[in-house]
Ligand SMILES: Nc1ncnc2c1ncn2[C@@H]1O[C@H](COP(=O)(O)OP(=O)(O)OP(=O)(O)O)[C@@H](O)[C@H]1O
């Protein structure tokens with residue numbers, strides 16, 4: 336078994352045959368760690384994430400997830416493989432016409448047809464309680480609960496299938512500082528309470544990245560410019576990293 340949850344080797348991607356959005360990316364994310372991916376806008380963070388999720392195919396290079404080479408998988412196999420992932424995007428992406436509880440039941444109904452309905456509800460309820468949502472909100476629609484509760488619901492849904500890897504893409508972008516801190520803490524708590532789970536967070540929020548991540552990877556022009564502990568980032572001599580970090584931190 337690989338000690339790495341994710342390995343990227345010389346990953347390259349071009350959409351138009353000319354410009355390489357990902358241009359020789361190497362990254363190894365050890366199992367059980369929390370990694371933050373940072374970098375200027377348009378440097379390929381989301382595109383990289385979509386390769387790991389198997390939503391994009393590389394132009395060249397290796398994408399290995401949980402010890403498996405994704406290029407060897409068919410579309411159908413990738414769909415099944417994605418059950419190992421929980422994903423929380425910026426907007427929570429809840430289904431508006433489903434209740435909170437139904438939203439969390441959804442992946443279980445889709446992927447765990449072996450489970451009877453009462454078991455599905457039991458698991459969904461348990462996930463909602465774990466992320467701190469009060470049961471009085473379970474029968475509400477997403478637009479009837481606050482932004483923070485929507486995040487909790489999205490996270491409960493991401494956890495429904497007990498994923499091995501949790502992905503967050505800009506989980507706090509657009510939130511106010513109080514909500515941002517709540518979501519950051521929720522990510523950290525979720526990670527801590529699940530031994531062995533690997534968390535990968537793409538974030539503009541450097542405070543959170545340096546506070547909660549074991550490792551940080553800064554991307555630039557489709558490559559990993561620096562990978563290391565938050566400490567390594569504070570000590571670096573790389574000008575571009577220093578500038579990015581100095582600008583991005585609210586508290587110094
Ligand atoms: N499906 C696509 N087809 C063509 N180009 C794409 C596609 N997806 C992304 N790109 C391009 O890839 C580049 C990197 O985009 P990406 O979304 O990865 O940036 P990012 O680092 O996540 O930025 P941000 O911090 O703003 O989210 C952009 O120039 C974007 O236009």
Ligand SMILES: [Mg+2]
Pocket residue numbers: 380381382
């Ligand atoms: Mg992005």
